[in-house]
Structure formats: C-alpha cells, structure tokens
Amino acid sequence: MKKVIAYLLILTPISLFSQLRMVKDTLEMQGDSVVVTANRSERKLSNVTVPVQIVNAKQIQQTGSLRLTDILKEQPGLTITSGFGAGVQLQGLNPDYTIILINGEPLVGRTAGVLDLNRIALGNIKKIEIVKGPSSSLYGSEAMAGVINIITDATNAIPLQASLRYGTYQTMDAGINNAIATKSIFYQGFYNYYSTDGYSIRPNSSSRVTTPIQRFTVNQQIKLNLTDNTNLAFGVRATDEQIKNDISVSNGGTTITSNGQEHNTDQNYNASLNHRFSNKLKTSFRGYFTEYNSKQDLVTVSGAPYYDLLNHNFQRFENQTDWNVNKRINLLFGAGTVLEGVKSTRYDSEKVRKTNSIQYGFSQMEWSPMTKLILIAGIRFDKNEAYASAFSPKISTLYKINAKQKIKFSIGQGFKAPDFRQIYLDFTNAAAGGYSVFGTAQAQQVIGQLSSLGQIGALYDNYYQLKALKPEYSTGMHFSWDYEPTDKSFLSVQLFRNDISNLIQVQQVGAYITGAQIFSYLNIGRAFTQGIELEMKQKIANHLMLSGGYQYLETGDKDQIAQIKAGKVYTRDANGYSRLLTLSDYVGLPNNSKHKAQLKVNYYNTNGVFANFRILYRGKWAVNNTNGNEVFDNGDEFAKGYISLHTSVGKDYSNGVSFQLGCDNITNYIDPSNLPNLPGRTFFVNIKYQLLKK
C-alpha cells in the first residue's frame, strides 16, 4: 500500500520525491515537498516566496529522459537553444543568464555563454529545482534569469540499481547506481555510459548534425556523520566526453574531408563540514573545485590542422550559517571567496591563465509576522578583481489568502559578470574575411599597435569608448496566484517582467585597411522580457492526470524601440522598397517564441503500469534578419512553429524489474536549419533492475 501511494504521488508533476523530510501521505496536488534552492536552505514548497518548479526522478524516468536537455525542454517556460551546445532559455533570457548548479555548486565551461546541458546525465538525480527570476541575492553572477539546481540523492540507501537503454541511432545508455546508508555513513556511487552514432537530418550530407559521441560519467558521494550534529561530506563527479566530428565540405565537385576530434572533461570536487550547534543554529563550510577542459582537433586531409582549447577552473570556499531566531524569524548569513581562471587558444596566449578573484557576502532575513504571511529580504555583495562590483538586493513575499489560494510577489536585482571571453578574447577569423574580435582588456592596446603598423583603416567613435566592462544588470518582478479549488485541481497564473541594462554587446569598433571588421564589447544594450505563465493540473480519474502549461512572452530591445518610435528604422515592402517600420512590425529579440505550450497525460495504475503522452508546442521565432534593418520584424526570416509528440509506456514489476518502451517526436518533425538538435522520430527500449530492500 505504501508503494501505491508513493506512485500516486508521482503523478503530480510538482510532487515530492524528497526524503529530506517526511511528507504526509496525502494526494495533495502540490505535494508539500522540500525545496533547497529558493532560500539556500530547506523550506517547504508551500512556504517558498518565489516561483519554483520541481522535476522529480520519477518524472525523469517515465519520460525516458537521459540528459538534462531532454527533461528541461518539457518544462513550462523553458526553451532549449542550439548553437554551441544545448543551452536553456528562461523567461526569454539567453542561456548565459541562468546558473546551473549540481548540489548547489556551479558548473563552469561555457562556450559563447552556453553551458551544454547534454553534459549532465540524469541517472542518479533525485530532483531538479528551477527557480525563476533574478536570484543573484543568493547566488551571485549568472543567476539573472534564474537558477537550475540538480540535486542528487544523499540520504537513501539503494542496494543496487542498474539500467540499460537502447534506441534509434544506436543510442545506448547504461547506468549503475548504488548507495549505502547507515547511521554513521552514507555512500553513493553512480556510473553512466552513454554513446550515440549521431545523425544527419540534412539529406545527402555526410556530416552529421549530432556527431558520434561517447560520454562517461562517474559520481561518488560520501557523507560521514561524525556526531549526531556534525557531518563531513565529500563528492566527486567526473565526465569525459569524446566527440568525433568528421566534416565534409563540397567545393564545386571536389569534397574536402576533415577529421575532427573533440575531447571534453569536466571534474567537480566538493567537501563540506556541517555542524548543528542547536535546533536553532547551524553552519556549513564548503570547499569546491571544478575544472572544465575542452580540446578540439581538426585535421583536414589536404590542409592545415586546427586546434582549439578551452580550460576553465573555478575554486570556491564559503561558509553559510542559518539561525532560526524564533518562531517568526529566520536569518541566513554567508560569505565566500572564489578564484577562477581560463586558458584558451582564443586568447593572446593559451599558456597564460587569465584569472579573476571574487569575494562575496550575503544575508537574508525571513520574517513571518503571522502564519499567513512570509516576508523575505536578502542582499548580496560581490567584489571582483576583473570587473566592477555588484550589489544584489531582493525582496519577496507570500500571502496565503486561504487554504486554497495564495499569492506571491517578488522583486530583485540580478547580475551577470562579464565573462573571460568578453575581456580577453583575441580572435581573428582568417577563413571568414579576416575579421577580428578583441576583448576589452586589450582591445585598445592591440588595435593601437596595429594602427602604428599601418594596418588600421578606420576607427569608430565607440573605439574611444572602450573601457573595463561592467556587469549586466536586471531587475526582475514576479507575481503569481496559485489556486487549488479541490484536491484534484491546481492552477497557477504567473506574471513576470525583467528589465535588463548594461547588456554587453559585440560592436564594430574599427576596420582594417583591407576593410575587414574589428569588433569588441561594450556595455550598451537595454532590453526587457515580460510574459504570462499558466500551469494547470487536473486529476481526471483515479489513475489519470492531465497537466499543462502555457507561456506568453514578449521581448524587446529598448534602444531599438526608441529608434522605431523616433521614425529612424526602415523595412522593406513587397516590392523591396524601403518604408518606415512601425512598432506593430517589431517582434523583439530573436530566438524567442511568443507562444509556448505543453500538455501531458499521465496514466498510472496499481499494477505498476504507466503510460504518458506529451504534446509540446513552440510558436514561430525570428532567426535571421533578412530585410536589412538590423532589428527583427515581421518581414524577417522565422523558424516555423511546431508541435512534437512524445510517448512512453512501461511497467514496474514487483520484483524490482522495470520495462519501458518509448517514442519521441512521433510525427517525425524536423527543421535542419533551425532545430539541429531535434532528430526525427526515435524509439527506445529501457530495462531497469532494482535490487529490492529486504
């Protein structure tokens, strides 16, 4: 019976899968699970003042998701982007603005601002917490659009769990997970192997959109309970990724083949000492080291070799203290120091590591003047060596109108530090006309030298405005209304608005004598995103759950809008002749869909049979500026909106064996130019065995 209830709970997409605190055995729609990301401290979901979405292990398993990308693309309001790996767009903001954490520690190694979410295997994940809105008051840089925290299980004993999956394009995934938990020690070991042959969705092409990949992930965690109140925890996670990238370029009949090899490794080590002084006071010291190394070799059969290296390391030491002053007041204090560095072939020398050090402190007060009301105020200060400091305040509040309804409001400031590439890039693309991009640290110096050598043809006004970059700032506001009319229905309406200033944009600052362009970075842009998100869940029958989400999104570049209003932006009419652009023609930022929706049906019965059917919709989005005005409008090139259908069925047997079949992208929708990461129809079969506890 206990198992049945557990399974039923799984049907609620936001449900508990947390053993951190035992939850009452009811079928509440929202399931009062524990959230750690919203407050950097364990809180019941019902007491969290900011928008949080939880994806639990069962949901991951039942959709048949393997990599983080697979499950995030099915969440309301999230969009997966392609280009430099699969990134996630949150509330209309690019992947650069969402921090990705594993057990609270950040992952590094972004290419052009994108952290490839395919790096993360899902096999040992207990849940994923997604906090929307600026969260820099707790997490610092990058937490401008939100936070995605991947939480691995650290409490549950798992005698042995083994899974094997095979699917289209020879995609193979094998995993072993094992955990022991006694009073004094907890250990978890996770091993995952993933490989795919890749695929090509372009007809008659020998090069593959997704190239053959082999990935190996290992994760080991150990926690020692030294006393009842003190524990010591260590974790290590390593991924190794080998990508074979053979490119064929056809030039007037002759085909030139290049053999490429990409090798990426990602290592994370963490140690923490946690001590509880009393029921009211606890503290935690955490040390973390991570290193991402990416090496690309490309050897052309007839040409010169190409070699590209990126190495990013990051070390952090911090303390966080939680003080439960009394029944109504909770305080949290933290401080830490970060040292990070990057080496890259795209900087002036790949041998010299560019470094930055950060010192920061943060504090948050949670006050509940009455049971129905919670007020939170937090602040964080980040002092940086390489760029200007940032100050990030946030306030949020939750009011429970009655047992069925609650409202939340929050306003906060987020920031994103300039990244190393924007400061140190020293890149000249000889292949594409010889244009150069220089980071701000050396742009003026390098261009000055080139100028004295007589190589510079023109310098623009903004060359003289180049200076040390400041962080990008955003102010985010969020309002939501949650309504649970019955224990079978849930509805949430959320409104958000983000105002971003100081955006760092690539600008042409000059030109070579040959006419080739010279670019650098300036803090010049101002933009906004705003929208509405709806989420609903409805239990139709005992074993059947319907859930859905919808996002309406508007985005815009404020400077472009001002230009349009001033009558300075043109577009072309049907004859190709110029005309003035009106605001109604303007579509905002590229790669953003105005409409996104998903609808899911989940079936689960007491015999362990499960089935689901998911419909994902993404409306059209602007991809290329084709009418020569440098703003995105209705006359530009759009990617078509599309619907993809996914399904999976399976059965959990009482002897610990699970069997699952699935089909993704049933209608075989493809768009090679705009959705290179979406393969056609794929099938998979998955077998899982769990040694049951005696």
Next chain:
Amino acid sequence: MKRGVKSIAAVLILSTSIVACSKSSTTTVLPITAVTVKDIPADTVTGLSAQGMPITNGKYTFYSLEKNALVANTDSASTKWDIAFMSTRILTNGGTSGVGQGGAFVYTGLFDDLKTIPTDSVFKTDNAPTSYAITTGSGNGWYTYDQLTSLITPLAGRVLVIKTASGKYAKMEITCYYKGGVTLPASATDMEKLTKQRYYTFRFAYQPNGTKTF
C-alpha cells in the same frame, strides 16, 4: 521582391513635359520616373580554385545612369560612366576613381521622401584605398553582412545620392545583391551563396537638368 525588368527603351521615357506644381504656380518640377535595373553583375564568382577560393575576373562593371546602360570596361577612363560595381564596392566617377565630376553620399531616409537634395549635403569623392564616397564595410554604407549566414542584405532606408560624371544628380536605392532580385534564404548552400551573389538590383531616378530636385 519581384519586379519586372524594364527595357532600356521604356526606361528612357523621362518625361520632358513640364507640369505645374500644385503648391505654387511659380515653381515647376520635372517629374522624374524611377527606373528599376535588375541583375547587374558585379564581378561575379565563376567557380572555385583548387584551394577552394572563389574565382572572379576582378573587374568593375561600369554603368551610366544618364543613359541607363552598361558601359564597356575600355571606357573606364572616360566620363561615360557614373557608377561602377565590384562585389560590395561601388565607385563614383571622380576622385581617385575616375576623370569625371562624380561623387556621392549615403542618405538615411526613404527614396520617395528625398525630393530635394539638402543644400548642406556634402558629396564625397573616392580616395582609394582608404575611403570611398559610398562607404564600404558592413553596416557602414548600403549593406550589412551576416557572419552566420554569409549573406549580404542591403540596408533598408538608405538612398545613395550620386553626382554623375557630368555633374548631374541622381538618387538610387539598392534592393538586392542576389541574382533574380531575391536574397537567398539562410539555408541555401555555400556554393549558391557564392555564385548567386554580386548581382545588383536597384532603382534610380536621374535628374538631367542639373538641379537637385527629383
């Protein structure tokens, strides 16, 4: 984007009749008919070398706005031509480029709205290789180049105001850089993008009476 190609005979019907302006009875204007010219090749790519580099003949295409006709390369040192094209670069017949009185500047605005060239306008002349009357480079003059798609798009709302070799005035708007007058989609092959580029489609109005009014 589709436009008919007008025959030279048809486009030369520049009305000579003087029509009274409705605003004032003392001034008169010559109604100048705008002419559309399609697919003027500008050093087009004929193939690829063994190293994969585009092969072109490296020569300008000369054009007379007065006659609305191509001018032979052998007449490059004459005042027979007004503008010349080679890939994205446009020359005017003056300065370092030619023996004429030519010059130009890029006006931001609409073709039809430019009824009179402002009196304070400065016509620049070519000063190769450092500067050209019609500014070169992406986003500087008449076009933008997209690094991702490798496509050239004429900037909307740009009018090239040209002083011809003989010192008359013309205005022109470039509408396309690709063969057939339609910019290729981003998904076109690299080969298509190479071989179908460098074909100008533009409209222009030429004022033969020497005034700055169109």
